[in-house]
Amino acid sequence: MYNFDKVAKFQNSLKWHVNDSELPMTLGDMDFEVAPEIITELHKRIENKNFGYEYIPYEYYVSVAKWYKEMHNCTLDISWMSFSQGVVATLSAIITNLMNEDSVITVLTPGFDKFKKVGEEKQKVLVSELIYDKEKRNYDINWLDLEDKLKKTNLFVLCNPHSPVGKIWSQKDLEKILKLSLKYDFKIFSDEIHGEITFDKKYTPLFSLDEKLLKNTIIAVSPSKAFNIAGIQTATIITPNKELKEQVDNAIKSFHLNEANSLAVPATIAAYTEGKDWLEELKDYLRENRNFIERFLEHNVPDVKPSLNEASYFLWLDISSLNVDAQELTEFIRKKTGLILIAGDKFDGNGKQFLRMNIATSTDLIEDALRRLQRAIVLFKRKDDDLMNLILNK
Numbered sequence: 001m002y003n004f005d006k007v008a009k010f011q012n013s014l015k016w017h018v019n020d021s022e023l024p025m026t027l028g029d030m031d032f033e034v035a036p037e038i039i040t041e042l043h044k045r046i047e048n049k050n051f052g053y054e055y056i057p058y059e060y061y062v063s064v065a066k067w068y069k070e071m072h073n074c075t076l077d078i079s080w081m082s083f084s085q086g087v088v089a090t091l092s093a094i095i096t097n098l099m100n101e102d103s104v105i106t107v108l109t110p111g112f113d114k115f116k117k118v119g120e121e122k123q124k125v126l127v128s129e130l131i132y133d134k135e136k137r138n139y140d141i142n143w144l145d146l147e148d149k150l151k152k153t154n155l156f157v158l159c160n161p162h163s164p165v166g167k168i169w170s171q172k173d174l175e176k177i178l179k180l181s182l183k184y185d186f187k188i189f190s191d192e193i194h195g196e197i198t199f200d201k202k203y204t205p206l207f208s209l210d211e212k213l214l215k216n217t218i219i220a221v222s223p224s225k226a227f228n229i230a231g232i233q234t235a236t237i238i239t240p241n242k243e244l245k246e247q248v249d250n251a252i253k254s255f256h257l258n259e260a261n262s263l264a265v266p267a268t269i270a271a272y273t274e275g276k277d278w279l280e281e282l283k284d285y286l287r288e289n290r291n292f293i294e295r296f297l298e299h300n301v302p303d304v305k306p307s308l309n310e311a312s313y314f315l316w317l318d319i320s321s322l323n324v325d326a327q328e329l330t331e332f333i334r335k336k337t338g339l340i341l342i343a344g345d346k347f348d349g350n351g352k353q354f355l356r357m358n359i360a361t362s363t364d365l366i367e368d369a370l371r372r373l374q375r376a377i378v379l380f381k382r383k384d385d386d387l388m389n390l391i392l393n394k
Contacts, residue, residue, distance in 0.1 A: 002278055004285040005362050008033040022338040025369055030228040030313065030360035035278035038227060041270040042263055051262045056083045060265050064221070064236050067272040071196070074208035080240050082249050084257045085233045085264070087191050087220040092118045094189060094218065095155065097251035099123055103154040108141070109349030110165060112191070115157045116348065126153065129349045130165070134318070137308040139167050143176070150180050158190040161203050161311035164347055164356045168310040171204045178206075178213035187244070190219045193235075194312040196226035196279060199287050201310050207238050214240040218248055223271035225312070226279055228360075234264035286313050289359045289366050296370045301377050304355075313360035316344070320353040322380065329380065330355060336379050337372035 008031060009016050015027040033039075060083065065076045084090045095105070095118060105119035106126045119125040128146040130139040139162070150156060158177065161168045181188050188206075195203045206219050222235040237252065239245035252258050290309055297304050297317075305318040319329060326343035334340050342358075344351030359366060 002035070002281050004032050004282065005364070006033060007031045007362050007365060018340060019338070022334070022340055023365065023369055023372065024340040025358045025361065025365075026340055026342050026356075027358065028225065028314075029230050030358075031362065031365070032228060032282070032360065034228050035271070035275050037274035037278065038229065038267055038270040041266040041274075045262060045266045054260050054262065054265065056258075056260060056265065060269055061236075063269045063272040068205060068208075071276070072202070072205055072208065074205055076205075076207060076238065077240070080207070080238045080245065082237045082239070082245070082252060082258070083260060083264075084220075084235045084237050084252050085260070086224075086257070087193060087222060087235050088114050088118060089255060089257055090220060090235065090237055090252060091115065091157065091189055091191075092121075093251040093255040093257060094248060095119060095122055097254055098187070098247055099154055104152050105155045105157060106146075106149045106153040106186075107157045108146075108159070108162065110344060110347035110351040110354070111349070112159055112163050113346045113348070115159070115191075119155075119157070123154075127348060130162075130167075132307075132350055134320075137305065137318070139165050139307070141173065147180060150186060151184050153184065153186040155187050155189060156181065158188055158206075159194070160190050160192050160206060161194045161198065163191075163194055163312055164314045164342075164344075165307060165316045166309040166311050166314060168198060168201050168203045171209070174204055174206055175209060175213065178209060178217070181216045182213065185216070187216045187218065190217065192219055193222045193225045195221070196223075197283060197286065197313060198311045199283065199290070199309065203311060207240060211240060216241070216244070218244070223268055223275070226282075227267075227271040227275055229267050229271070232263050232267045233261060234268050236268075286359060289361075289363060290315065292363070292366065293357075293359060293370065300370070301374050303377055303381070304373070307354075313358060315357040315359055317341075317355040317357055318353060319355060322377070324380070326352050326355055332380055333373065333376040337376045339369055339372035339376065341373075 015024050061078045061081045068076045103123045126149045190206045219238040224230040239248045303321050307316040327345045330343040342356040344354030
């Protein structure tokens with residue numbers, strides 16, 4: 001039994017670098033202590049008292065393969081794997097080394113903002129906006145628009161599951177994307193670091209599909225999100241095509257991302273070999289947080305409606321009924337209550353109508369956040385009512 005009620009604020013936390021009265025539910029890490037099984041292995045490494053250069057042992061790759069076999073019932077060829085310090089940095093290295101100045105990158109929005117930013121540093125970026133169904137509270141791909149963009153694309157950046165909206169792509173969706181990559185000969189970079197935190201539906205690792213479809217694919221996985229070790233900087237890059245893997249490896253090396261720090265290997269191995277029980281309890285806790293938030297909003301703040309959350313510890317909150325830009329509302333909420341949420345504007349698409357809320361914290365802080373949000377929305381609507389009365393009475 002693990003304790004997720006304890007809030008583990010750490011020194012130099014970027015998320016908690018706020019005023020004492022403020023409550024941040026923002027950045028993509030958790031407020032929980034890391035699994036003790038991981039901490040034990042890190043202590044062992046530190047007690048070695050030598051932090052020189054390291055190679056990546058075979059055991060590292062075996063632990064990744066065994067995890068995906070046990071947890072996702074798929075076989076992962078060890079020869080497909082490469083170590084890297086991080087997903088976004090690897091994407092940047094791939095764009096720099098595998099693309100040219102005329103290359104085109106396509107992303108889905110609303111989507112993780114760094115994908116677009118990294119692409120725009122060197123290349124033209126096309127955007128295909130996801131379609132939101134308010135009744136189903138869910139997103140789908142606009143296939144006509146996406147295929148039109150992919151005809152002109154050299155690299156498609158996929159997020160599977162899709163952040164920040166918490167969408168798990170179906171096997172049918174993924175196979176359709178893979179077939180398009182063969183038809184139009186573009187590469188796919190698939191970020192799958194949210195794949196371990198799923199709730200009522202399992203995600204499909206891209207590399208688990210028919211190998212004949214994987215010619216152009218590069219997949220990134222990591223224990224960073226699921227096990228709250230983002231600061232340790234560890235990722236595994238999976239490239240089934242041997243020739244493409246050589247290019248990816250060279251790109252990774254050109255950015256010196258193949259060099260592991262002293263904690264990356266033991267943390268990864270411990271997470272994948274001893275972290276299952278902790279992860280299952282974490283998911284139960286997050287599911288309870290999610291369900292509590294949905295009930296609270298339905299009964300107390302009906303103007304804020306969460307979209308369907310299938311994966312990750314982010315809730316994507318629909319504020320469209322308030323007729324306000326998300327950035328304006330987040331500033332108002334922070335000023336009036338100290339609650340800090342992320343405005344969906346930064347994720348493009350229809351993000352201006354949404355707020356992102358990180359729910360990976362204690363239930364006590366969730367309750368505190370919801371009371372603050374409720375108070376803020378009451379004050380915001382009262383402000384609008386007062387303004388309307390002023391206009392009508394003129």
